[in-house]
Amino acid sequence: MAAPRRESTGSVGSPLRAFPVVAVVASIVAVAMHYNGFVPAGPPQPRVDPVFDIRKNAVYVCPMDPDIRSNGPGKCRRCGMALVAGIPDPVEFHLDLTTTPSAPAANQTTTLEFHVHDPWKDRPVQKFVIIHEKLFHAFVVSQDLRYFNHGHPVLGADGVFTFPVVLPKSGMFRVLGDFYPDGATPQLLTETLFVPGAPGEPPVLSRDYSTKSDANMTVSLTTLPEQATAGNRTRMTFHVDPLDGFEKYLGAWGHMLAASDDLIDMIHLHPLREDGADVQFDVVFPRPRTYRVWVQFQRNGVVNTVHFDVPVEEAPK
Amino acid sequence: MRRAIIAAALALAVCAHLRAHDVSKTPITWNREISRIFFDRCVSCHRPDGTSFSLMTYPDVQPRAVAIRDAVLSRRMPPWGAVKGFGDFRNDQALTAEQIELITDWIQDDTPKGNNPRMLPPLPKFAPTPAISVPPDAIRLSDTLVVKSPIVLDGLFPQQAADGSQIVAVRPDGKVVPLLWLYGYDDRFRHPFLLRRPLALEAGTIIRGVKAPASVLLLPQSPAPSPQPPGTR
Numbered sequence: 001m002a003a004p005r006r007e008s009t010g011s012v013g014s015p016l017r018a019f020p021v022v023a024v025v026a027s028i029v030a031v032a033m034h035y036n037g038f039v040p041a042g043p044p045q046p047r048v049d050p051v052f053d054i055r056k057n058a059v060y061v062c063p064m065d066p067d068i069r070s071n072g073p074g075k076c077r078r079c080g081m082a083l084v085a086g087i088p089d090p091v092e093f094h095l096d097l098t099t100t101p102s103a104p105a106a107n108q109t110t111t112l113e114f115h116v117h118d119p120w121k122d123r124p125v126q127k128f129v130i131i132h133e134k135l136f137h138a139f140v141v142s143q144d145l146r147y148f149n150h151g152h153p154v155l156g157a158d159g160v161f162t163f164p165v166v167l168p169k170s171g172m173f174r175v176l177g178d179f180y181p182d183g184a185t186p187q188l189l190t191e192t193l194f195v196p197g198a199p200g201e202p203p204v205l206s207r208d209y210s211t212k213s214d215a216n217m218t219v220s221l222t223t224l225p226e227q228a229t230a231g232n233r234t235r236m237t238f239h240v241d242p243l244d245g246f247e248k249y250l251g252a253w254g255h256m257l258a259a260s261d262d263l264i265d266m267i268h269l270h271p272l273r274e275d276g277a278d279v280q281f282d283v284v285f286p287r288p289r290t291y292r293v294w295v296q297f298q299r300n301g302v303v304n305t306v307h308f309d310v311p312v313e314e315a316p317k
Numbered sequence: 318m319r320r321a322i323i324a325a326a327l328a329l330a331v332c333a334h335l336r337a338h339d340v341s342k343t344p345i346t347w348n349r350e351i352s353r354i355f356f357d358r359c360v361s362c363h364r365p366d367g368t369s370f371s372l373m374t375y376p377d378v379q380p381r382a383v384a385i386r387d388a389v390l391s392r393r394m395p396p397w398g399a400v401k402g403f404g405d406f407r408n409d410q411a412l413t414a415e416q417i418e419l420i421t422d423w424i425q426d427d428t429p430k431g432n433n434p435r436m437l438p439p440l441p442k443f444a445p446t447p448a449i450s451v452p453p454d455a456i457r458l459s460d461t462l463v464v465k466s467p468i469v470l471d472g473l474f475p476q477q478a479a480d481g482s483q484i485v486a487v488r489p490d491g492k493v494v495p496l497l498w499l500y501g502y503d504d505r506f507r508h509p510f511l512l513r514r515p516l517a518l519e520a521g522t523i524i525r526g527v528k529a530p531a532s533v534l535l536l537p538q539s540p541a542p543s544p545q546p547p548g549t550r
Binding site: 090092094096102103122172174175185186187188189190191192194196230231232233264266267284286287315 | 354387492
């Protein structure tokens with residue numbers, strides 16, 4: 001049984017009497033919306049940081065050929081059907097790493113070749129979406145964690161990304177590829193590469209939060225909580241100095257790679273927000289190990305790369 | 318005036334709500350993202366009539382969220398038992414970095430269920446688990462092995478696993494091919510690692526990385542069925 005409707009008897013029942021209230025509310029809403037960034041008019045602002053977010057990006061899939069996908073609407077190039085928007089499956093593509101020469105040698109140029117294949121029919125992927133101003137980001141780390149390289153393989157006409165590097169020693173290297181196949185979700189895939197010869201020494205890391213300097217910046221680190229624990233968010237705040245000339249590098253205020261001392265975990269992150277000279281990353285370290293954390297910041301066109309060592313303890317039960 | 322203040326407070330609350338639900342802040346939910354991962358990677362075992370407790374529904378999963386996070390981050394679950402990016406396997410059941418991040422973020426944000434059940438994916442269908450068959454010509458590797466005649470390797474099957482073993486093939490030209498890096502392999506969940514692409518290994522290739530008493534079976538590719546002569550069907 002429906003409840004009887006009640007007549008409004010309050011002071012806002014009359015439009016004229018309500019006007020001051022409406023005006024006040026409207027003003028507050030306008031100010032608050034502007035504060036929140038909901039500016040209804042004005043020139044469109046370009047997106048300078050096209051970070052993919054699975055929660056807001058649709059993937060367009062052919063209903064007949066589910067391997068035909070796009071990040072925008074269109075028609076299936078195979079059957080001509082209109083692509084329909086769906087929830088992107090976080091599927092994993094295949095990344096194959098080959099080298100020229102086949103057996104890399106220390107201190108000589110080796111070209112890393114990245115071949116991407118789709119997970120549905122294992123066909124070569126040749127269409128990629130730019131992410132952080134590049135089609136492909138590669139991170140190469142040596143087993144002893146003393147060698148770090150962040151570069152950008154170039155896509156050839158054959159669909160293969162190539163990246164020349166000079167690996168300084170024999171042993172194992174882990175390579176993290178960060179790329180975004182069109183019609184899928186961004187991929188963070190790790191590969192392993194060996195330079196023949198004596199195996200590298202596993203690193204022995206201990207806490208190192210000391211202030212670091214590179215080309216034209218000094219970077220210091222604090223963490224919250226002070227002691228990082230596995231499985232819980234750790235806020236890492238990097239204070240950069242000087243602030244003048246500090247600028248985005250590849251569309252982000254900073255880039256981070258964290259590698260566990262056994263090279264099993266490779267984590268690539270960008271800062272969630274920046275506040276003056278403080279750049280903050282929220283990191284969930286997966287396991288109780290010690291992690292070497294490289295961060296890159298840019299000032300006056302010069303990239304600064306420094307690293308810190310962060311011991312991570314087991315979370316209290 | 319009192320009503321004006323209340324109205325203003327309500328307006329601010331609405332704006333704060335809008336900010337909290339800014340598109341880029343829309344939470345990860347069970348209905349939308351997390352159920353897909355569980356259906357894909359967990360429920361073949363974790364289901365009613367499965368081999369372990371059910372993780373098919375939100376009420377199944379939510380009370381176990383912290384334990385699930387720990388198991389996922391430590392790589393105990395799914396029980397794949399190998400490091401990603403060291404060898405490439407067609408039966409890979411490990412979670413991707415993106416899936417681990419989604420699960421972790423979801424649990425850090427208090428496991429929202431979502432308010433639209435239509436976002437749930439269809440329930441998965443379960444096929445009988447195929448029995449593991451070891452080909453009779455499998456090669457037992459319990460120390461360094463030199464390939465005498467060319468073989469095409471289709472997979473590796475740990476028998477007595479030694480955690481941390483890095484198994485590689487060293488070709489005659491010196492190239493080192495990563496085959497399998499065991500990590501957290503649990504004999505209770507024994508399974509082979511089947512290569513995504515069979516790997517041809519020439520004579521003289523050295524396979525190493527297993528130390529006795531640990532052993533791993535090298536599974537050669539089954540020979541292709543011989544073409545039948547015309548008229549035999």
